[in-house]
Amino acid sequence: MGTKPRDRASKRPPAPAAAVYDPEAVEAKWQARWAAEHVNEPDLDRAARPFYNLMMYPYPSAEGLHVGNMFAFTGSDVYGRFKRLQGFDVFEPIGFDAFGIHSENYAIKVGTHPAQLIPQNIATFRRQLRRMGGMFDWRHEVSTTDPAYYKWTQWIFLQLYKAGKAYKKLGAVNWCPECKTVLANEQVIDGYCERHPDVRVEQRTLEQWYFRITEYVEQLLGHLDDPAKMDWSESTAAAQRNWIGRSEGAEIRFRLVGRDDVLAVFTTRPDTIFGATFMVLAPEHPLVASVTSDDQRQAVQSYIRAASAKDIVSRRVGERDKTGVFTGGYAVNPATGADIPIWIADYVLMEYGTGAIMAVPAHDERDLEFAETYDLSVVRVIDENDRLLASGQFTGRPASVALRDIIQWLEQSGTGHGQVQYRLYDWCISRQRYWGPPIPVIYCDACGTVPVPEEDLPVLLPPLEDFRPDDSGTSPLARNEEWFFVPCPSCGQRARRETDVSDTFLDSGWYYLRYPSTEFDDRPFDRTRTQKWCPVTTYIGGNEHAVLHLLYARFLAMVLHELGHLDFDEPFLKFRAHGLIVKDGAKMSKSRGNVVIPDEYIARWGADTFRMYLMSLGPFQEGGDFRDAGISGPRRFLDKVWGLVERCVTEDAVGEVKHTVMVKWHQTKQKITGDIEELKYNTAIAALMELLNTMREVQCHERRIIEDMLVMLAPFAPHFAEECWERLGHDRSIFFASWPTWDAALLVEDNIEVVVQVNGRTRSTVRVRREADEGVVLAAAMADDKTARHLEGKTIRKRIYVPNRLINLVVG
RNA sequence: GCGAACGUGGCGGAACUGGCAGACGCGCAGGACUUAGGAUCCUGUCCCGUAAGGGGUGCGGGUUCGACUCCCGCCGUUCGCACCA
Numbered sequence: 001m002g003t004k005p006r007d008r009a010s011k012r013p014p015a016p017a018a019a020v021y022d023p024e025a026v027e028a029k030w031q032a033r034w035a036a037e038h039v040n041e042p043d044l045d046r047a048a049r050p051f052y053n054l055m056m057y058p059y060p061s062a063e064g065l066h067v068g069n070m071f072a073f074t075g076s077d078v079y080g081r082f083k084r085l086q087g088f089d090v091f092e093p094i095g096f097d098a099f100g101i102h103s104e105n106y107a108i109k110v111g112t113h114p115a116q117l118i119p120q121n122i123a124t125f126r127r128q129l130r131r132m133g134g135m136f137d138w139r140h141e142v143s144t145t146d147p148a149y150y151k152w153t154q155w156i157f158l159q160l161y162k163a164g165k166a167y168k169k170l171g172a173v174n175w176c177p178e179c180k181t182v183l184a185n186e187q188v189i190d191g192y193c194e195r196h197p198d199v200r201v202e203q204r205t206l207e208q209w210y211f212r213i214t215e216y217v218e219q220l221l222g223h224l225d226d227p228a229k230m231d232w233s234e235s236t237a238a239a240q241r242n243w244i245g246r247s248e249g250a251e252i253r254f255r256l257v258g259r260d261d262v263l264a265v266f267t268t269r270p271d272t273i274f275g276a277t278f279m280v281l282a283p284e285h286p287l288v289a290s291v292t293s294d295d296q297r298q299a300v301q302s303y304i305r306a307a308s309a310k311d312i313v314s315r316r317v318g319e320r321d322k323t324g325v326f327t328g329g330y331a332v333n334p335a336t337g338a339d340i341p342i343w344i345a346d347y348v349l350m351e352y353g354t355g356a357i358m359a360v361p362a363h364d365e366r367d368l369e370f371a372e373t374y375d376l377s378v379v380r381v382i383d384e385n386d387r388l389l390a391s392g393q394f395t396g397r398p399a400s401v402a403l404r405d406i407i408q409w410l411e412q413s414g415t416g417h418g419q420v421q422y423r424l425y426d427w428c429i430s431r432q433r434y435w436g437p438p439i440p441v442i443y444c445d446a447c448g449t450v451p452v453p454e455e456d457l458p459v460l461l462p463p464l465e466d467f468r469p470d471d472s473g474t475s476p477l478a479r480n481e482e483w484f485f486v487p488c489p490s491c492g493q494r495a496r497r498e499t500d501v502s503d504t505f506l507d508s509g510w511y512y513l514r515y516p517s518t519e520f521d522d523r524p525f526d527r528t529r530t531q532k533w534c535p536v537t538t539y540i541g542g543n544e545h546a547v548l549h550l551l552y553a554r555f556l557a558m559v560l561h562e563l564g565h566l567d568f569d570e571p572f573l574k575f576r577a578h579g580l581i582v583k584d585g586a587k588m589s590k591s592r593g594n595v596v597i598p599d600e601y602i603a604r605w606g607a608d609t610f611r612m613y614l615m616s617l618g619p620f621q622e623g624g625d626f627r628d629a630g631i632s633g634p635r636r637f638l639d640k641v642w643g644l645v646e647r648c649v650t651e652d653a654v655g656e657v658k659h660t661v662m663v664k665w666h667q668t669k670q671k672i673t674g675d676i677e678e679l680k681y682n683t684a685i686a687a688l689m690e691l692l693n694t695m696r697e698v699q700c701h702e703r704r705i706i707e708d709m710l711v712m713l714a715p716f717a718p719h720f721a722e723e724c725w726e727r728l729g730h731d732r733s734i735f736f737a738s739w740p741t742w743d744a745a746l747l748v749e750d751n752i753e754v755v756v757q758v759n760g761r762t763r764s765t766v767r768v769r770r771e772a773d774e775g776v777v778l779a780a781a782m783a784d785d786k787t788a789r790h791l792e793g794k795t796i797r798k799r800i801y802v803p804n805r806l807i808n809l810v811v812g
Numbered sequence: 813g814c815g816a817a818c819g820u821g822g823c824g825g826a827a828c829u830g831g832c833a834g835a836c837g838c839g840c841a842g843g844a845c846u847u848a849g850g851a852u853c854c855u856g857u858c859c860c861g862u863a864a865g866g867g868g869u870g871c872g873g874g875u876u877c878g879a880c881u882c883c884c885g886c887c888g889u890u891c892g893c894a895c896c897a
Contacts, residue, residue, distance in 0.1 A: 238817095245896065266897065627838085693836090806832075
């Protein structure tokens with residue numbers, strides 16, 4: 001028991017001993033009670049108004065939850081609790097993205113086996129997530145490293161394999177010499193490894209498993225613009241459009257001089273074809289050998305050797321100086337009929353388009369640079385007015401019109417056709433690592449590639465003491481011979497397992513489907529459960545996953561839908577990207593040493609205060625700057641609310657509630673409801689503070705208002721709200737209460753202030769009855785001294801009257 | 813280069829479809845209560861000016877009775893993509 005607030009002791013008769021707000025005790029009490037009474041566990045089968053509130057699950061790093069995680073989880077939890085109070089059956093699950101390179105690299109660094117390390121980390125995360133007071137349904141926790149989970153990750157691979165959506169291909173891949181594995185394009189940042197910012201990614205040629213995500217480009221793109229399918233943060237949708245990279249143009253076939261073959265190129269500017277003065281092939285282009293003349297052969301070969309010695313990275317970034325070599329061969333420009341030389345240069349990439357271009361140096365910077373370097377001819381074919389020049393029958397037409405005409409002409413003459421290109425490549429899912437689900441495939445000398453039969457799943461990740469990756473391009477799993485050799489499922493002969501594991505993004509591509517169905521061990525996701533709960537109602541997460549996780553998850557949903565496993569083809573109806581928490585204006589990172597660990601703040605101030613503080617930093621979708629100075633504000637607020645509740649409990653309310661307070665009360669309810677819906681938590685909290693200030697100013701402790709305040713505070717400070725609710729005599733969790741409603745008639749005062757402007761400048765205000773007509777307001781304004789002073793000796797030429805807001809007098 | 817978001821006091825940030833710029837909070841200043849104050853409570857706090865008044869939302873124009881908000885042109889910041897033809 002603490003002491004009573006001193007300032008009131010003298011004024012009032014002794015009240016029953018009043019506890020001081022002690023967050024630690026309050027939070028422990030309610031966390032225990034929520035668990036014991038299953039408050040956060042909706043009945044997934046009988047829920048009348050299902051609402052799936054999903055947040056991006058964390059990967060359990062050894063450092064534990066950092067402030068960025070806390071911010072994201074709290075913001076999502078606030079929304080979930082809000083929806084719950086609005087009467088929805090909110091399912092808010094949590095889990096752990098525990099497989100993957102990030103976890104494994106850390107294990108290597110500290111020299112502990114991931115199988116040992118990860119469970120420890122998860123235990124820490126669980127403790128922290130409970131401590132923050134999330135409304136998690138722990139019955140449905142998921143961990144991707146659990147065989148009961150990854151059995152189904154492997155099952156999904158098999159479904160894709162059987163449907164022809166997974167295939168194995170030899171190709172140039174990104175290889176991180178530090179991770180010693182292949183990376184997806186999405187994991188290469190400016191030529192450096194996402195996980196090792198100092199390590200350049202190399203090019204290697206390996207056989208890898210791919211998923212045919214490129215088959216779904218049009219759907220992936222189309223749905224982004226379909227509000228019925230998805231309502232997403234624009235920044236996220238834009239990032240996906242960018243990544244998919246759709247370009248419209250034409251494929252044009254150039255006849256090769258002196259041989260019976262054609263060279264196809266893709267261009268977005270077929271209208272400039274009359275300016276194509278040379279061709280460029282990627283060094284790996286299959287036609288290189290046949291177009292090269294004998295006298296150029298040596299030069300070409302040495303150039304190709306030099307280019308392949310360069311890794312994929314240097315070709316893609318940095319070294320922009322154009323180099324190349326003439327092949328000695330020529331092609332015919334189908335528009336001009338001229339013979340144009342064919343060059344090889346590494347600025348042309350084999351992976352995009354046809355691996356060859358028609359170079360139009362007059363209208364393309366790169367081609368111009370190349371032409372200048374090697375003294376090739378430059379022909380301008382577009383003038384300043386955007387009209388074609390020296391372009392035969394098309395001369396004089398605007399370029400945009402000519403573009404269509406030329407495509408038509410190409411089609412008629414059989415030398416080309418309109419075409420759409422995408423930047424997106426198929427998804428490489430192979431990883432030469434240990435810490436992931438083994439790809440469920442077996443190679444048999446007699447039967448070839450044999451998928452592991454579904455009844456044999458999961459293919460368990462074998463224990464391996466030395467799990468370190470090596471430079472061989474083969475996963476460490478190959479070293480465990482007992483596991484590696486296996487009877488072929490189809491002929492029984494000795495066969496070999498696929499030793500690569502799958503990309504972590506395959507794990508996270510479907511976890512939302514598992515949450516509602518965790519208790520089923522004979523199916524990945526139960527049909528009825530999935531129908532009831534999916535697609536996800538609201539998904540909140542970081543924009544760093546805009547083109548990775550979010551794109552892959554969409555693709556997998558489309559495939560599973562096509563295969564009849566899902567009724568929907570978009571997994572997340574509404575997605576909102578949260579902002580980033582920075583520290584002193586800089587992104588938090590270990591290398592900067594400015595990572596804030598939430599635990600000590602929670603210990604000192606309480607989880608509720610910390611939650612409120614994080615949510616008040618700025619708009620949730622914009623993030624904010626973490627500065628611990630401000631944290632006392634929310635705590636003072638809670639202390640004051642506590643005092644108000646205390647007063648409500650110990651003293652009867654006297655007299656009527658003033659009309660201004662009634663109006664403030666109803667306005668606040670309306671405002672907060674709208675603000676939370678739009679994730680503007682910072683202004684919702686400000687509105688609560690304003691209401692409290694009003695109550696204190698007029699010495700009001702009206703129970704109805706305080707109860708509404710607590711309900712509106714509950715999403716932000718759930719333990720605190722529970723405790724106060726109980727102190728007010730309620731015996732059931734506040735989360736069974738319903739969200740306050742407001743009376744439209746009470747949103748406005750009867751007497752309002754109307755601004756008086758003279759020539760658009762505010763000079764005064766007058767008090768009039770609400771909905772007063774213009775004459776009344778004008779009379780009041782004219783009677784006002786300050787206004788009169790500015791009207792002296794002038795005539796009113798014009799009046800603008802905005803009812804209930806302002807009157808503007810324009811004088812000459 | 814392409815795409816997205818943004819620029820407001822000492823600081824974080826408010827301002828709905830154009831209508832009192834600076835809500836709310838932090839900090840700061842003064843006061844009260846105190847043995848004490850890093851607790852609590854009052855008062856003040858955009859800038860210049862004693863005041864009347866004037867100026868003010870990155871910069872320059874424009875539209876309007878009226879612009880943080882809309883339009884045009886710059887400058888700057890952050891994020892994503894990028895030898896993608």
